[in-house]
Amino acid sequence: MSYNLLMNSPFILENHTEYKEWRDLKLSHYPIQKNKLIFKFDDNIVDEKVLNLFKSAINDYNFAIYEFRSEVLDKKLLNFCATLGLTNSVSNLFSDQDNISNITNQGEKEKLTSKGEYIPYTNKQLNWHTDGYYYPINSAIKSFLLHCVCPAKEGGENLLMDHEIIYIHIRDHNPDFIDVLMQNNVMEIPSNKNIKGSKNISGPVFYVDEKNFLNMRFTSRQQNIIWKKNDMIKKIKKFIFEFVNEDKKYLFKLLLKKNQGYIANNVLHKRENYIDGDKKRLLKRLRFSNRLG
Numbered sequence: 001m002s003y004n005l006l007m008n009s010p011f012i013l014e015n016h017t018e019y020k021e022w023r024d025l026k027l028s029h030y031p032i033q034k035n036k037l038i039f040k041f042d043d044n045i046v047d048e049k050v051l052n053l054f055k056s057a058i059n060d061y062n063f064a065i066y067e068f069r070s071e072v073l074d075k076k077l078l079n080f081c082a083t084l085g086l087t088n089s090v091s092n093l094f095s096d097q098d099n100i101s102n103i104t105n106q107g108e109k110e111k112l113t114s115k116g117e118y119i120p121y122t123n124k125q126l127n128w129h130t131d132g133y134y135y136p137i138n139s140a141i142k143s144f145l146l147h148c149v150c151p152a153k154e155g156g157e158n159l160l161m162d163h164e165i166i167y168i169h170i171r172d173h174n175p176d177f178i179d180v181l182m183q184n185n186v187m188e189i190p191s192n193k194n195i196k197g198s199k200n201i202s203g204p205v206f207y208v209d210e211k212n213f214l215n216m217r218f219t220s221r222q223q224n225i226i227w228k229k230n231d232m233i234k235k236i237k238k239f240i241f242e243f244v245n246e247d248k249k250y251l252f253k254l255l256l257k258k259n260q261g262y263i264a265n266n267v268l269h270k271r272e273n274y275i276d277g278d279k280k281r282l283l284k285r286l287r288f289s290n291r292l293g
């Protein structure tokens with residue numbers, strides 16, 4: 001379901017002029033100049049000017065990278081998010097009292113527990129997805145922060161692709177693909193045995209929310225997912241994977257350093273596998289039900 005789609009929304013397939021205008025503006029920000037997307041913040045006072053530039057980058061790309069000079073404690077991370085208007089954090093099975101998830105390789109010790117079953121808590125590759133794709137759209141994850149406390153010895157690179165760019169790429173190729181991807185029952189996630197009362201969740205891949213922003217729900221997982229039976233689905237998935245795996249212009253690769261992180265309006269992303277050093281790779285994640293911008 002899309003809410004209150006405005007008459008002049010660029011996301012109505014018939015609105016060619018509005019779409020072209022929105023599309024051309026979006027594409028004008030590419031190719032990405034990496035240095036334009038990394039913002040250094042002072043440790044104690046978050047500079048208003050830098051903050052505005054950071055927000056403006058998120059407006060253009062749906063993600064941006066921040067960097068602090070020294071260690072960032074949880075409280076400061078929460079304050080930083082609050083300064084940006086990200087206050088509606090969302091908990092999950094493994095988050096702490098501040099809704100922060102400590103993403104680290106659980107290794108052998110947790111293999112038999114539910115936490116060890118989740119790829120994020122291993123050192124394996126985490127394939128393309130948007131966060132919370134298994135939630136219904138009325139309780140969607142609209143943005144998230146990923147903060148690096150300790151990088152891996154090797155690997156663990158993050159790959160990001162703005163979901164609006166993917167939308168453009170698909171629509172320019174075949175608007176009928178978009179029509180299918182916006183259907184309310186195109187992707188179904190069966191109930192989760194680890195969550196009491198969990199139900200099957202059905203929803204679109206792309207949808208427009210109540211504030212007229214475009215959102216994406218997507219996972220590359222092959223199991224525990226039921227795609228609607230439609231002749232086009234196979235072609236669409238192939239088209240998406242070819243784009244995200246082969247594109248050079250719109251794809252952003254990022255190896256987070258200590259005290260660096262990024263905030264994203266839930267763009268499509270992926271993590272490469274990694275090898276821990278003496279100290280384990282540790283990333284902190286916060287998810288929000290509102291977005292930035």
Ligand SMILES: [Fe+2]
Binds near residue numbers: 269
């Ligand atoms: Fe993720």
